[in-house]
Amino acid sequence: MQTSKEKGNHVTVDWRPQAQVIQRLCTPPSYSAQPEDIATFQKEGVVLIPGVFTDWVDRLRAGLQRNMDQPDDYAFPCDSVAPGGKGRFFDSYCNWHRIPEYTAFLSDSFAASMACGFMASHSAQLFHEHVFCKDSGTRTATPWHHDLPYYCVDGWQNVSIYISLDFTPAETAVRFLAGSHRSEKLYFPRHFLDGSDYVQDDPKMASVTTLEDTFREEDIRAFELQPGDTLLFDFRTLHGTTAAPIQQQRRAFSTRWLGDDMVYCERTGETSPPLKDLGVTPGMRMPESLFPILWQQACTD
Ligand SMILES: O=C(O)CCC(=O)C(=O)O
Numbered sequence: 152m153q154t155s156k157e158k159g160n161h162v163t164v165d166w167r168p169q170a171q172v173i174q175r176l177c178t179p180p181s182y183s184a185q186p187e188d189i190a191t192f193q194k195e196g197v198v199l200i201p202g203v204f205t206d207w208v209d210r211l212r213a214g215l216q217r218n219m220d221q222p223d224d225y226a227f228p229c230d231s232v233a234p235g236g237k238g239r240f241f242d243s244y245c246n247w248h249r250i251p252e253y254t255a256f257l258s259d260s261f262a263a264s265m266a267c268g269f270m271a272s273h274s275a276q277l278f279h280e281h282v283f284c285k286d287s288g289t290r291t292a293t294p295w296h297h298d299l300p301y302y303c304v305d306g307w308q309n310v311s312i313y314i315s316l317d318f319t320p321a322e323t324a325v326r327f328l329a330g331s332h333r334s335e336k337l338y339f340p341r342h343f344l345d346g347s348d349y350v351q352d353d354p355k356m357a358s359v360t361t362l363e364d365t366f367r368e369e370d371i372r373a374f375e376l377q378p379g380d381t382l383l384f385d386f387r388t389l390h391g392t393t394a395a396p397i398q399q400q401r402r403a404f405s406t407r408w409l410g411d412d413m414v415y416c417e418r419t420g421e422t423s424p425p426l427k428d429l430g431v432t433p434g435m436r437m438p439e440s441l442f443p444i445l446w447q448q449a450c451t452d
C-alpha cells in the first residue's frame with residue numbers, strides 16, 4: 152500500500168494552533184451577500200464573486216511566499232509533480248496560525264461572515280486554510296474530486312472560499328460540476344500526484360476516476376479568474392482541472408468553513424488533513440480550542 156508520503160505529502164511541524172493565537176483573533180467585519188449569489192451557490196454548489204478580496208491579494212501572496220520559501224517550517228507541505236515532470240504543483244494547509252498574513256486575513260477580513268451567510272448557518276467555524284501554487288510549465292492536472300471525503304467532518308453546511316491570487320485563464324483554472332453537491336454520492340479522495348484513489352475500505356464510496364468522462368459539458372463551470380476573484384464552493388461539489396500546461400504561475404488561497412450541522416466523523420482510511428487526537432467522538436462538533444468559531448449570527452428569533 153502506498154502512503155501519502157510516497158505521494159508527495161509530508162508531515163513537518165505540529166499543525167495545532169496555540170491558544171494565545173486564537174485568543175488574539177478579533178471579531179472580523181461583516182459581509183452582505185447578494186441573495187442571487189447565495190441562490191447560485193445553493194443550486195450549483197459553486198459561485199464566482201469577482202474582485203471581492205482584491206485588497207487582500209498582496210498580503211496573501213506574501214504569506215504564500217513564506218510558505219513556499221521554507222516549506223518545512225510549515226505543516227503538511229506537498230509537491231505533486233511526478234519525478235521528471237515539468238513545473239511545480241505545491242500545496243500546504245493548517246498554517247493559518249503560523250503565517251501572519253493568513254492570521255490577519257481570518258481576523259480582519261469579512262471571510263467568516265461571508266462563510267456564515269452562504270452556509271445559511273448561525274455560526275462559521277474555521278476548519279483550516281489551504282494554499283495552492285502551480286508554476287509555469289506544470290502539466291499536472293488537479294484530479295477531479297470532492298473535498299468532503301478527504302475530511303474528518305460530515306454534514307451539509309460548509310463552504311470553501313477560494314481566492315485566486317493570479318490571472319488564471321479558464322482553461323487551467325479549477326472547474327466544477329454544477330449540481331454535484333446534491334448527488335448524495337461520495338467518491339474516494341485522490342492523490343494530486345497521480346490521481347490514484349486513497350485506499351479506503353468504505354462500501355458506500357465509489358471511484359470518480361471512471362466517471363469523469365460522463366460529465367456533461369453543459370454542467371461544467373469554468374471561470375477565467377483575476378487576482379482577488381473568489382470562488383465559493385460546497386465540500387461536496389466535484390472539481391478538478393484540465394492538464395493544459397500552466398502559462399504563468401497560478402496561486403490560490405482557500406479557507407474551509409464549518410456551519411452548524413458539521414460534526415466530527417471517522418473515515419475508513421487516511422484523511423487529509425491527517426488530523427489526529429482531536430478529543431472528540433463521531434457526531435460531536437469540532438473542538439473550538441483548535442477550530443475557532445469566528446462568526447456568530449446575531450440571534451433574530
Ligand atoms: O487549485 C486547484 O487546482 C485545486 C483546488 C482544490 O482542489 C480545492 O481548493 O479544494
Ligand SMILES: [Fe+2]
Pocket residue numbers: 296297298390
Ligand atoms: Fe479540492
